[in-house]
Amino acid sequence: MKGLVIDEPWISLLLRGEKTWEMRSRHTTMRGRIGLIRKGTGLVVGIADVVDSIGPLDAIAWRAHRARHRIPLELEKDASRWNVAWVLESVRALRQPVPYEHPSGAVVWVALSDDVVARMDVAHGTSQRSTVAPPTDPQAASLKKRPTPADTPTEGIDRLRMVPVARDGSRFIPALRRAGGFTIGRKGEEVVVRDYLDALAELRRMDAPRWRRPNAQGNWGIVTGVRWEASGCSEQDKK
Structure with missing residues (x-):
């Protein structure tokens, strides 16, 4: 299993169910279950399913779907950089964070050992599902769940x-x-x-x-x- 390194405040927003899009500068082909790592702590704090990679979004779309990514408007100038949405579902916070061995250097993904995954499974079994708040903007509310695409998220792009x-x-x-x-x-x-x-x-x-x-x-x-x-x-x- 892979773990995704996410900084604050975005990791906490995900775990509280207050966002479902992790905005990045490029697409990911990763799909399925991943661990959620709080940057700088050496801890896996949650799990989620990566179901889509949508974009690049222009500034208008980036602004229209702010309820899903929660980046404040004062950071709109960064829309051209964080313009690809990695869509996460079934986000759960682990009841007990699980430590892992972090590789040297700056990384986005971390390969989690079998031992770490096993301890995550135990923590997951007693964890609570995050309650994802419904989107507040009309366009986001009209989006339907999409089937997991292949490498190119054509359907997600078409809708957004x-x-x-x-x-x-x-x-x-x-x-x-x-x-x-x-x-x-x-x-x-x-x-x-x-x-x-x-x-x-x-x-x-x-x-x-x-x-x-x-x-x-x-x-x-x-x-x-x-x-x-x-x-x-x-x-x-x-x-």
Whole structure:
């Protein structure tokens, strides 16, 4: 079993059920049961299941789901660094913290010995499940549990992604891909980007996001985004 090193105040918020997202700078492929280590103590203090890795989130999504990660707004400038959510479920605080041998240097994950895991199992058997408070923001409340994905958390990203919306209500969605990819940019300066997430990232960098999409008559033209919204991609959008 692996143990995840988490600093205060985030580890205590997790154990109290006051957050379910551990924000990091990159994705993790780890899934399943892990130990929760309080940084600097040499102690495993809880267990949890890693069920998803979502992101990268832009500043709007990062702010919208603050109830899940609990990073205060005054640290919003760090959103570009802590923009990937490691989603934890079934968080439990061990009744008795279990010491382990910490490797030298700064690490994120620690390989826990069989002896440590056995003592965690004993402590887990008498521990209490953390009560996870329901999310208070409407967008987070609308999220449903997702099946554990493979290495790329496509479904989680689809549900949380902020996408540009044009004045006529049309969105930049995966279905706009043509043979070579997605056409974005100002007229006369268009570029074709093969990957949807890459195209979305480029749109975020523009002063005003512009992309090509078909109108009601089926003619493809460029539209300009006037706002950003959570995608909530439907199955029809993905086709």
